[in-house]
Amino acid sequence: MLPSAASAATPPRGLLAGLARNLRTGLALVALKRRWPPQLAVSFDALCALLVVNLSLWALLDALHAERDAPLALDGLFGWACYLLLGLAACALVARAASRAANTRPLLVAVLSAAPFVLLVFWLLGDLGFVRAHPLAAGTAAVVYLAVLTVRILGAAFGIVRRGAAVTALLLVFAAPWVFGVLNLDTRLWVADDTAETQSEDDPGQAEALFYDQPARIAAAMARVRPTQHGRTSAYFLGFAGDGDPNVFRREVQFAKEAFGARLGSLERSALLINDVEDRDSYPLASVSGLAQALSIMALRMDPENDVLVLYLSSHGSVDGLEVQNGSLPLAPLAPGDLREALDSAGIRYRVIVVSACYAGVFLDELKTDTSLIVTAADAEHSSFGCEEDRELTWFGEAFLKDALPGGSSLEAAFARARELIIQREEAGHETHSNPQLYVGPGIKAKLAEIEAYKGAADRPAVTVRR
Numbered sequence: 334m335l336p337s338a339a340s341a342a343t344p345p346r347g348l349l350a351g352l353a354r355n356l357r358t359g360l361a362l363v364a365l366k367r368r369w370p371p372q373l374a375v376s377f378d379a380l381c382a383l384l385v386v387n388l389s390l391w392a393l394l395d396a397l398h399a400e401r402d403a404p405l406a407l408d409g410l411f412g413w414a415c416y417l418l419l420g421l422a423a424c425a426l427v428a429r430a431a432s433r434a435a436n437t438r439p440l441l442v443a444v445l446s447a448a449p450f451v452l453l454v455f456w457l458l459g460d461l462g463f464v465r466a467h468p469l470a471a472g473t474a475a476v477v478y479l480a481v482l483t484v485r486i487l488g489a490a491f492g493i494v495r496r497g498a499a500v501t502a503l504l505l506v507f508a509a510p511w512v513f514g515v516l517n518l519d520t521r522l523w524v525a526d527d528t529a530e531t532q533s534e535d536d537p538g539q540a541e542a543l544f545y546d547q548p549a550r551i552a553a554a555m556a557r558v559r560p561t562q563h564g565r566t567s568a569y570f571l572g573f574a575g576d577g578d579p580n581v582f583r584r585e586v587q588f589a590k591e592a593f594g595a596r597l598g599s600l601e602r603s604a605l606l607i608n609d610v611e612d613r614d615s616y617p618l619a620s621v622s623g624l625a626q627a628l629s630i631m632a633l634r635m636d637p638e639n640d641v642l643v644l645y646l647s648s649h650g651s652v653d654g655l656e657v658q659n660g661s662l663p664l665a666p667l668a669p670g671d672l673r674e675a676l677d678s679a680g681i682r683y684r685v686i687v688v689s690a691c692y693a694g695v696f697l698d699e700l701k702t703d704t705s706l707i708v709t710a711a712d713a714e715h716s717s718f719g720c721e722e723d724r725e726l727t728w729f730g731e732a733f734l735k736d737a738l739p740g741g742s743s744l745e746a747a748f749a750r751a752r753e754l755i756i757q758r759e760e761a762g763h764e765t766h767s768n769p770q771l772y773v774g775p776g777i778k779a780k781l782a783e784i785e786a787y788k789g790a791a792d793r794p795a796v797t798v799r800r
């Protein structure tokens with residue numbers, strides 16, 4: 334026994350005294366300080382007390398994240414039980430790797446002593462703007478920190494940190510995010526009733542009125558689009574956010590409107606169709622029929638034989654096409670053939686089509702023309718990433734719209750840069766590559782170059798010659 338731990342070797346008297354000792358030791362471990370087995374109070378009662386503390390904190394944080402007046406849903410306890418069993422199995426495996434005679438209980442006590450503080454710190458850091466803006470750097474720092482903390486916990490549990498136990502524990506730590514992602518168990522205890530999210534779900538009559546009003550709302554939105562200027566090629570933009578939950582798709586098409594507006598001068602020639610379960614008034618709904626109507630009216634505002642349409646679609650995707658959902662509203666998915674038919678019916682010749690969704694490559698063959706440029710976030714067989722509610726943009730949207738498009742010499746160059754960034758991010762996250770795709774018809778390059786040349790000249794300040 335180390336002299337510094339001699340005073341801690343005396344077993345604490347009472348359950349609360351043991352709990353206090355364990356939490357003090359856990360706080361020191363979280364600060365990455367070295368602690369030893371005598372500084373833990375190891376017993377069945379101590380283990381149960383720590384478990385209650387952890388579950389209580391977890392429930393409190395869950396309640397703080399829940400929507401107001403959300404009812405208690407005990408279904409989340411199933412997810413809790415599964416994750417607790419996985420944690421118990423992981424600790425038993427690490428103890429077995431340390432020694433055949435090793436006891437799992439000290440390791441469980443050490444882990445549960447540090448867990449409340451780790452949970453609280455990570456929860457607080459998750460709300461910081463820097464962490465949200467730099468998820469890759471934050472994730473890397475978190476993994477490094479947890480690796481060091483793991484070694485400290487092993488020392489507190491067993492004293493001597495054996496190589497086998499350390500390697501096993503670190504492998505389990507690195508594998509945990511993947512396991513959690515695969516299981517994706519719901520541990521929420523307070524869950525809002527989905528049927529109460531929107532008024533139309535409670536009243537079918539309101540849904541009917543909403544659909545009845547869409548043609549007029551689309552026409553009003555298109556009336557604000559500046560008409561074409563004869564003799565000059567212009568760019569027009571139409572955004573389509575297909576899924577109303579999560580809101581990342583809405584944010585992405587809004588960002589795309591600004592990004593292409595800055596690049597091609599289309600800001601005053603833009604319109605958006607957006608599904609949002611919390612807001613069905615600000616924009617016309619995104620639907621297959623609404624898209625067809627919007628394209629037809631857009632063709633009247635532009636010169637369909639000369640101007641260029643930028644169509645940006647963002648949603649969940651599948652091998653059948655694009656998901657179109659807005660709560661319980663009865664909306665049909667957007668298939669590649671539906672989109673091709675809507676574009677051809679509108680008679681718009683020059684097209685830049687961006688599909689930001691999983692399996693977006695299914696649109697590629699259907700939409701190819703000599704006067705089209707098509708960008709997809711993934712090929713026809715793979716998922717894309719980053720559609721979580723707390724993200725501003727998807728991984729593809731962030732790479733293409735935010736990081737590559739503003740400084741790219743062309744849309745093709747911007748796509749190439751975005752593809753590189755996405756590959757790097759997927760490799761860092763050990764994700765299967767999404768394989769973004771690009772098709773450039775021979776007749777679209779000159780049109781885009783013409784628009785960008787005019788936009789560049791318009792952005793340059795006029796030179797006044799003084800006499």
